[in-house]
Amino acid sequence: MRSLANKQTVVAVRPDRETMTRQRLPYFTGISGDTAGSTGISMHMVVIPPGARAEPHSHAGYETAIYVLEGRVETRYGEDLAESVISEAGDFLFIPPSVPHEAINLSATEAARAIVARNDPAEQDRVVPYQKRMV
Structure with missing residues (x-):
C-alpha cells in the first residue's frame, strides 16, 4: 500500500500483474486508493477470457463506466x-x-478487454454477489 499522507503529487502506475476480482475476472489494477492514493476514483483494465463471464454481481453505492478496447461483450x-x-x-x-x-x-477464441472506472477508490470492497430468483 502506498502512503501519501496529505501529499499531493502525480502518480504513474504500470500494472505488473493481474489480480482475480470478486467478479471472477482478471484485472490489471491501475488507479486506486492503494496504488495512487486516490480518494474518489478507481480505474483498471479488465480482461474477459474467450467464452468467459463474470459472476453476477452489483456494486453497492457507486457508479461504473466502461470503455471497450477489444472484443464484443x-x-x-x-x-x-x-x-x-x-x-x-x-x-x-x-x-x-x-x-x-x-x-x-461473446467470442470463443479471443479475449475482450475494457477500461473500467468507478467513483470508489476501493471498489472491490463493495462488490455484492447476485443470485437470480428461481422460477
Missing part, C-alpha cells in the same frame, strides 16, 4: 438479469449504482 442486467446490451470496441457503457449485472465475452 454482452452485459445482462437488471432483475433476474433479464435485460441485455451488447458492447464492442469503441463503445462506452454506464452501470448505475447497485444494478445487478454480468458481462459475457
Whole structure:
C-alpha cells in the first residue's frame, strides 16, 4: 500500500500483474486508493477470457463506466438479469449504482478487454454477489 499522507503529487502506475476480482475476472489494477492514493476514483483494465463471464454481481453505492478496447461483450442486467446490451470496441457503457449485472465475452477464441472506472477508490470492497430468483 502506498502512503501519501496529505501529499499531493502525480502518480504513474504500470500494472505488473493481474489480480482475480470478486467478479471472477482478471484485472490489471491501475488507479486506486492503494496504488495512487486516490480518494474518489478507481480505474483498471479488465480482461474477459474467450467464452468467459463474470459472476453476477452489483456494486453497492457507486457508479461504473466502461470503455471497450477489444472484443464484443454482452452485459445482462437488471432483475433476474433479464435485460441485455451488447458492447464492442469503441463503445462506452454506464452501470448505475447497485444494478445487478454480468458481462459475457461473446467470442470463443479471443479475449475482450475494457477500461473500467468507478467513483470508489476501493471498489472491490463493495462488490455484492447476485443470485437470480428461481422460477
